[in-house]
Amino acid sequence: MxxxxxxxxxxxxxxxxxxxxxxQSSTQPGGSNPSGGTNTSGGGQAAGTTPQPNTAAPASGSGNLQQVTVVVPRTVEVLDDAHIWSAIKMGYFAEEGLEVKIEQSFGTTDTKMVALKNAQFALPSPNFLFMGIENGLPLKAVFQNDSINxxxxxxxxxxxxxxxxxxxxxxxxxxxxxxxxxxxxxxxxxxxxxxxxxxxxxxxxxxxxxxxxxxxxxxxxxxxxxxxxxxxxxxxxxxxxxxILPYTSNPLVTNAEYLTEDPEMVRKFVRALAKGMYFVKMNPEAAADLTLEQFPSIKIPWDGAVGAMMGRVYQGFGLNEADQQKIVNEGIGIADMDKWKLNMEWAVKTGIIQKEIPLDQVVTNDFVDTTWDKSKVEADAKNYVFKVKDKYQ
CATH class of the missing domain: 3.40.190.10 (Periplasmic binding protein-like II)
Incomplete structure (x- = not known):
């Protein structure tokens, strides 16, 4: 069972x-806030405000890196985003020419921010993605962040x-x-x-x-x-x-217009994120360390932090080693269309959306790279030098 x-x-x-x-305390689904902290990412849409469209291309960050924003539907001060922080701190985004920041959204404004190009990526539940597309928002899932329900x-x-x-x-x-x-x-x-x-x-x-x-x-x-x-x-x-329902959960979503306007930005982000996910799997302790270094106010014993990293691994790769290895072998971030079909069927059945949306209008695997060098990430994980572990033991 x-x-x-x-x-x-x-x-x-x-x-x-x-x-x-x-x-401690928390807000918003798909991640936790047991630290009770606030958004320390340097921004975020204010509660109760309506996002306004951004017609400009993503800005250049420091060192001519392209600045990219990913919004999460709760506070950023959590352990659940360790794969993103791993990709940031281990330099995987920078290797792709990207400078990434994580910002908090409120309610369902994450999909609206992406639709209006106030952020490049979000991580909503499939049902919110379906609702957004049904309401005309230009959204598409490009990476499977969570592989299980x-x-x-x-x-x-x-x-x-x-x-x-x-x-x-x-x-x-x-x-x-x-x-x-x-x-x-x-x-x-x-x-x-x-x-x-x-x-x-x-x-x-x-x-x-x-x-x-x-x-x-x-x-x-x-x-x-x-x-x-x-x-x-x-x-x-x-x-x-x-x-009860063995379907999928939160994908990485972008504005569908970016798939033709800036497809390389999407590919680069997805590839770096996959490396971050693999880093967490290969060394959960290292992922805990670098995330706690980012958020020292999170109060948790070391074993608890490592356990939270295992929770992140279960979400991204599955609950057992066979499922996890299958995802590693077939491609980290590849969407399971059978699971997505089940998500869609239940969204219609329960009245979340009025009718089924063709899956090719919702999700694509075209931007997931399955050829990047896993051995480098494995070496990074093996050779990681701990920064704050001793403070939590």
């Missing part, structure tokens, strides 16, 4: 960490909630009301009616604590966030959405 599988995988990593962690529910170990059926009549903590569009298909596939069987409560950055304190029953979460929470001492168990 997938729930048992993922719980056992993560539990091994947390034998020490769960005894020593400390509680990363979303699920976390409950206190003493809650008595062990199955999806047990969730009937319970209160589910969301960071944003729009997150219901992400988890509703899984609830429906599990035999629940989201409108009748559960009550969604938008708890924002306090959602972890409200579930931990028993004020709310269930935390809507995802694999990497749950991994980090366990490492920080939250007494949670995970109920896995992937065992």
């Amino acid at each position: 997938r729930k048992v599988q993922i719980t056992l995988l993560i539990a091994v990593l947390w034998l020490v960490a769960v005894l020593a962690g400390c509680a 990363i979303f699920g529910m976390a409950v206190r170990t003493d809650s008595g909630i062990k199955t999806w059926e047990d969730m009937k009549g319970k209160k589910v903590a969301l960071g944003d009301a729009a997150w219901a569009n992400i988890i509703n298909p899984t609830l429906i596939a599990a035999g629940l009616d989201p409108e009748k069987d559960v009550e969604y409560v938008v708890a924002g950055e306090n959602r972890f604590q409200m579930v931990q304190e028993g004020k709310l029953d269930i935390l809507f979460t995802w694999v990497a966030e749950y991994s980090q929470l366990k490492g920080q001492g939250f007494d949670f168990e995970y109920i896995d959405g992937n065992e």
